[in-house]
Amino acid sequence: MKVIFLILLSFMTKGVLLAGLNFLMVGWFTVTTKLMENVLANAPDGADRAIFWGRILGFVSHPMLWIFILAVNYGNS
Template identity: 85%
Template sequence: MKTVLLIILSFVAHTFLLAGLKFLMVGWFTVTTKLMENVLVNVPDGADRAIFWGRILGFTSHPMLWIFILAVNYGNS
């Protein structure tokens, strides 16, 4: 009986944590997208600033993109 309860509790916890993670991911991308839109609309050099902040946000939030970002920056320098 304990094993069945532990399996059910583990499944519920896993589902809850996964839902929370998805919520945070969607919220993060929504906030950063709105930030990029505001930067592009309100500033004369908005495209340059959006690229700059996009690289920073991408670098901090997606470690798998670090090599790609560094390679692109190295190729453009």
């Protein structure tokens, strides 16, 4: 009985943690998308600024992509 309870508890904990992670990811991308919209709408050089901030936010939020970002920037330099 105790084992069944622990298995159910682990599944419930996993579900809560995944729901929280999903909430944080959706919130992060919503905030950054709104930031990009505001930058594009309110600045004469909005596209350049959006690209600049998009690279920074992507670099900070996606550590697994750092190697690709660095490789692209190295290739363009």
